[in-house]
Amino acid sequence: MKRVYKLLVLLSFMTVSSHAATKMVKHTVKKGDTLYALAKKNHTSISAIKKANGIKNGNALKLGTVLKVPTKATTTKKKKRTRVASSKRQEKKLASTLKSVKFKKTNTKKSNKFAIKDIIFSGKNSKKSMKMIKLAKKKLGRRYVWGAVGQKNTFDCSGLTSYVCKQNGIKIPRRAIQQSKYGKYVSRKNLQPGDLIFFDTSKKRKGYVNHVGIYIGHNKFIHASSAKKKVIITSLGKNFYSQRYKGARRVTS
Numbered sequence: 001m002k003r004v005y006k007l008l009v010l011l012s013f014m015t016v017s018s019h020a021a022t023k024m025v026k027h028t029v030k031k032g033d034t035l036y037a038l039a040k041k042n043h044t045s046i047s048a049i050k051k052a053n054g055i056k057n058g059n060a061l062k063l064g065t066v067l068k069v070p071t072k073a074t075t076t077k078k079k080k081r082t083r084v085a086s087s088k089r090q091e092k093k094l095a096s097t098l099k100s101v102k103f104k105k106t107n108t109k110k111s112n113k114f115a116i117k118d119i120i121f122s123g124k125n126s127k128k129s130m131k132m133i134k135l136a137k138k139k140l141g142r143r144y145v146w147g148a149v150g151q152k153n154t155f156d157c158s159g160l161t162s163y164v165c166k167q168n169g170i171k172i173p174r175r176a177i178q179q180s181k182y183g184k185y186v187s188r189k190n191l192q193p194g195d196l197i198f199f200d201t202s203k204k205r206k207g208y209v210n211h212v213g214i215y216i217g218h219n220k221f222i223h224a225s226s227a228k229k230k231v232i233i234t235s236l237g238k239n240f241y242s243q244r245y246k247g248a249r250r251v252t253s
Helices: 002-017 035-041 046-053 077-100 116-120 123-138 157-167
Strands: 022-028 066-072 184-186 196-199 211-217 220-225 230-235 245-250
Touching (some): 046 066, 123 211, 157 211, 157 220
Antiparallel strands (some): 022 066, 196 211, 196 245
């Protein structure tokens, strides 16, 4: 019991120490700026920026507007190194404590048991999503052909997603705009591997979905690109796609 108490105290200390002080900085909106890019640059969230500036709907920014952006307070390099070293020592100490602690099994019928992998990414959905990504990666380099859904190993963007889903027992609509309304809505910050992500890649940004890909984790997605004429992997952080992102859907749940 002493070890368990020690573990809880250590966890509590790490939680409290992890909160970073924040401050407001001013930013004048320039061409190409997005709420997502500003949030990422300043280690904050889109909702925090919206709240600080009273932005209610949409992500559109007007050129020249001065925004208040919440950001983590800066510290000296020396202090940062000290904090990182201290954090690593705490992690090692916690790992050592966890190894030495033995928890008794309970026989309660109604007890719920969760593994770490269940909390991060649930079982059946995880397996199906991984199979989708594995199949999609096998198509890397295959030729882009408008209207193709796998004939002669050729695909267009929604042809690739519908093909991969079909091969894994998931039936979705054929066109990207229809796929963007199918399944469960997922926010950008909650993306998981296997989610379908949608874009408006039209030159004039008409506001409707015309492109789709499969999120594979680490801020990357796989898609059949008409520009590259083949199936490729692209970073979601790339300006072209980041600024044209329209949403995501989870079809495995």
